[in-house]
Amino acid sequence: MRFLADGMLGNITRWLRLLGYDVKYEKLKGDDELLNESRMEERILLTADVELFRLARRRGVEAVLVKEHSTVDGLSRLSRKLNLKLTVNHERSRCPTCGSPIMRVEKRLVEGKVPDGTYNRYRRFWMCTSASCSKVYWRGSHWKKIKQTLERAKKVK
Numbered sequence: 001m002r003f004l005a006d007g008m009l010g011n012i013t014r015w016l017r018l019l020g021y022d023v024k025y026e027k028l029k030g031d032d033e034l035l036n037e038s039r040m041e042e043r044i045l046l047t048a049d050v051e052l053f054r055l056a057r058r059r060g061v062e063a064v065l066v067k068e069h070s071t072v073d074g075l076s077r078l079s080r081k082l083n084l085k086l087t088v089n090h091e092r093s094r095c096p097t098c099g100s101p102i103m104r105v106e107k108r109l110v111e112g113k114v115p116d117g118t119y120n121r122y123r124r125f126w127m128c129t130s131a132s133c134s135k136v137y138w139r140g141s142h143w144k145k146i147k148q149t150l151e152r153a154k155k156v157k
Contacts (some may be wrong), residue, residue, distance in 0.1 A: 001082065003037045008048040012074050014091055017099050018146070019085070020092030024099065035061050044082070072149060076156035086150045090126060095137075100130035102137060110136045 005013045007027030016023045024043060026034060035151050038045040038061050044055050045063040049059045056063035064081055066075040080084050093102050103126060113136050126137045 001084075002041070002043045003046050004034065004041065005046040006034055006042040006049060006052065009046055009074075010048065011071055012066060012078070013099075014096035015071060015075055015149075016078070016084075017087060017094040018095045020089055020094060021084070022094065022099065035059055038063075046078070073154045073156060075150070075153040079153065086154050088146065088150070093126070095128035095130065095133055095135055097135055098128060098130050098133040099106060100128050100133060102126045102128050114138070 002022040002024075004015075004024045004026060005014065007025075010025060010027065013023045013025040017035055023046075024037075024041070026037065030036070031049075034045060034047075034052065035056055038056070039059075045052075045061055046055070046066055047053050047063060048066050050065065050067070053063050053065040062076065066074050066077060075086060078084050090102070090104065094100060095102050105125055105127045107119070107125060110127065111119055112119060113123070114125070118138065118140065122138045122140065124138065128135045129136075
């Protein structure tokens, strides 16, 4: 399942990428461009714009209206509507920033790319595979919050 998210859904885009979904984020394109791109690339359009959602439906473009303001509620809606798994799988996760796949790397490869304290404290690291991004990720103190957010989203009815 591949998605195209409009400019109002940057936060949801990052979360879906973390979960392993291929999400293209277009914050500056107009409605017609978004609809054409979604159709041509066979991506489900994610939007918070009611008018764009209605236009997509009229033109036969698969779309989901994500009108919730909270991340938890937005993820919950997408999970229910599209049967998405709200579980992080590092084998499938994508870079929340650019959307490229991430891969586990040897610790020595991130030396100098993360703070010394982080390097000394953690053993497992992942890196974005895009040469222009190359962000490094690890299961730091934020990991607990990620898991809590996903658990709360699973419980929303």
